[in-house]
Amino acid sequence: MKPASIRYSLVAFMLSAIAMPAYAQQTDWIDGSRLVLQTLDKVTARIQTVDAVIGEPVRFGTLEITPHYCAFRPPELPPDHSAFLEIKDIALNAGRSESQKGTTQNSIKDIASDSLNPAQTVFSGWMFASSPALSGLEHAVYDVTLLNCSK
Numbered sequence: 001m002k003p004a005s006i007r008y009s010l011v012a013f014m015l016s017a018i019a020m021p022a023y024a025q026q027t028d029w030i031d032g033s034r035l036v037l038q039t040l041d042k043v044t045a046r047i048q049t050v051d052a053v054i055g056e057p058v059r060f061g062t063l064e065i066t067p068h069y070c071a072f073r074p075p076e077l078p079p080d081h082s083a084f085l086e087i088k089d090i091a092l093n094a095g096r097s098e099s100q101k102g103t104t105q106n107s108i109k110d111i112a113s114d115s116l117n118p119a120q121t122v123f124s125g126w127m128f129a130s131s132p133a134l135s136g137l138e139h140a141v142y143d144v145t146l147l148n149c150s151k
Helices: 003-026 107-116
Strands: 034-041 046-053 058-060 063-072 081-089 120-128 142-150
Touching (some): 034 063, 046 063, 063 142, 081 142, 120 142
Antiparallel strands (some): 034 046, 058 063, 081 120
């Protein structure tokens, strides 16, 4: 090999090594502080958007939705938004008497947890805006879908 071709190869390698960290940073997700959820009340067919701030619970019907984290992709990459949500149903145990609570499989555990916290967690996990059916809330009355995440 000629010294000139080795030099050009070395320069090309150095430039690609320098550019790699910039590319790696571009593929990272951007942390967000706000998110928008689309909610559906299946009984009344009411669709509504809910704006939420990370760490602050919001109410929709009998649901209490607490977003713990959200992130989105940079604009130069294919759009996607993700969020980690915890959703509790506040009225899930409201109509149950103490005798009914004791008839479930883990009766001692259920009685103890129900007496301390009447709200039961119905969803805790990741939601993705690009594929809402992948991990969604399974509830008889409500649907919750992530629309987007932002700063």
